[in-house]
Amino acid sequence: MDLDEIDWRILDLLQADGRLSFSEVGRRVALSAPAVTERVRRLEQRGVITGFRATVDPRAVGLPVEAIVRVRVRSLDTPRFRQHVLALPQAMDADHVTGEDCWLLRVVCASMLELEAIVEQAQRFGDTTTSLVFSSAVRGRPVTRETVEPVQGTNSRSTAS
Amino acid sequence: MDLDEIDWRILDLLQADGRLSFSEVGRRVALSAPAVTERVRRLEQRGVITGFRATVDPRAVGLPVEAIVRVRVRSLDTPRFRQHVLALPQAMDADHVTGEDCWLLRVVCASMLELEAIVEQAQRFGDTTTSLVFSSAVRGRPVTRETVEPVQGTNSRSTAS
DNA sequence: CTTGAAAAATGCCGGAA
DNA sequence: TTCCGGCATTTTTCAAG
Numbered sequence: 001m002d003l004d005e006i007d008w009r010i011l012d013l014l015q016a017d018g019r020l021s022f023s024e025v026g027r028r029v030a031l032s033a034p035a036v037t038e039r040v041r042r043l044e045q046r047g048v049i050t051g052f053r054a055t056v057d058p059r060a061v062g063l064p065v066e067a068i069v070r071v072r073v074r075s076l077d078t079p080r081f082r083q084h085v086l087a088l089p090q091a092m093d094a095d096h097v098t099g100e101d102c103w104l105l106r107v108v109c110a111s112m113l114e115l116e117a118i119v120e121q122a123q124r125f126g127d128t129t130t131s132l133v134f135s136s137a138v139r140g141r142p143v144t145r146e147t148v149e150p151v152q153g154t155n156s157r158s159t160a161s
Numbered sequence: 162m163d164l165d166e167i168d169w170r171i172l173d174l175l176q177a178d179g180r181l182s183f184s185e186v187g188r189r190v191a192l193s194a195p196a197v198t199e200r201v202r203r204l205e206q207r208g209v210i211t212g213f214r215a216t217v218d219p220r221a222v223g224l225p226v227e228a229i230v231r232v233r234v235r236s237l238d239t240p241r242f243r244q245h246v247l248a249l250p251q252a253m254d255a256d257h258v259t260g261e262d263c264w265l266l267r268v269v270c271a272s273m274l275e276l277e278a279i280v281e282q283a284q285r286f287g288d289t290t291t292s293l294v295f296s297s298a299v300r301g302r303p304v305t306r307e308t309v310e311p312v313q314g315t316n317s318r319s320t321a322s
Numbered sequence: 323c324t325t326g327a328a329a330a331a332t333g334c335c336g337g338a339a
Numbered sequence: 340t341t342c343c344g345g346c347a348t349t350t351t352t353c354a355a356g
Contacts, residue, residue, distance in 0.1 A: 001223055003222065014214070015216075017212070017213060017214075018180065019179065021332095021349080022350080022351075023351080024350090031323080031324095032325080033352095034323080034324080034325090034351090035323055035324075037352085038323085047218055047221040048218060048221045048222055049217060049218075050216045050218045051178070051215070051216050052179035052214070052216070053176050053179045053213070053216060053301070054172065054175035054210050054213050055212050055214060056176060056210060056211065056303070056304040057208055058304055060207060060208040060209045061304060061308075063304070068265060085299060089305060089307040090311065092302050093300055093301065094297065094299040095229065095295075096294070096296050096297070097229060097292035097293060098292050098295065099290070099291075104229060104292070109308075129260070130260075131258035131260040131262070132258060134257040134258060134259065135256070136254065136256045136257070137247060137257060138246060138254055140253065140301075141252060141253050141254070142217070143217040143253075143269070147219070147222075150250055150251065182330080182331055182332085182351095183331080184330075184332085195332090195334085195343070196341075198332075199341075199342080200341095
């Protein structure tokens with residue numbers, strides 16, 4: 001929560017390239033390598049950095065179909081539904097949300113046939129609404145200081161701030 | 162696409178911990194460090210690995226509100242809407258999808274007040290439906306061989322396969 | 323947080339299966 | 340091709356200030 005300017009710069013760098021050496025990070029933020037290592041360790045311990053991951057493009061490994069499946073789960077079935085999606089290897093994200101469609105799944109799969117099977121499985125727990133993803137204009141935007149303290153005047157209405 | 166067993170094991174390891182040294186990966190898959198480096202380089206070149214990133218928990222940096230905003234963008238406004246969401250630091254994901262709600266935004270922000278402002282901005286482009294995220298049962302599940310070739314008999318209907 | 327030294331990892335090369 | 344071994348360089352790690 002109380003991150004200083006250097007913490008934010010480190011987060012910027014590591015969200016852009018999670019394999020940057022801590023020496024290199026240190027060079028860019030004008031700190032020694034051990035200092036960076038220690039800051040990163042503390043950011044992880046405080047739960048700010050939750051991990052470092054390689055990101056894989058599903059389309060590049062034979063998963064061209066991406067869809068958002070909204071499921072109106074009957075409340076009694078919620079625990080079983082939770083178990084179900086946890087076991088679904090094609091479910092990349094599953095969010096429990098407010099509103100009529102209690103659950104939102106992001107699913108990737110090899111074909112429409114497979115998507116059909118997945119949606120049919122989900123139907124066991126409630127009504128579904130499925131949308132195919134054309135494209136993603138934004139995916140996993142890094143969290144920056146701007147996200148936390150957005151500046152005013154960024155919108156088209158007030159360009160001449 | 163044509164990934165062998167070792168490629169999959171490397172992807173498993175690096176999706177779990179993107180900062181593992183390639184020597185360590187090599188130890189675990191019984192390959193020399195240069196061989197791992199070369200495989201990772203090719204996986205990146207083929208677009209399988211799209212990058213390595215640190216993941217940041219928005220809640221840990223003062224962004225406790227997460228919401229999915231569906232926007233029914235009027236088709237003529239789509240290009241401007243695209244520009245708008247690209248400029249929104251709170252939009253973590255933005256997907257163009259089929260169906261009535263042409264766009265799905267995943268938004269994080271500091272307060273309900275801020276969410277209200279963002280939704281009001283989105284309203285300029287079309288009607289919106291907003292759902293608050295209670296929790297995420299799955300977030301960024303790794304892509305595995307199972308995702309590409311799901312085994313049959315995983316579902317509750319056919320446990321005794 | 324820094325420095326400095328030991329241990330480990332990386333990058334690059336020629337050569338083997 | 341794909342992988343291995345070896346060497347120079349860089350990075351990591353750990354101690355001490």
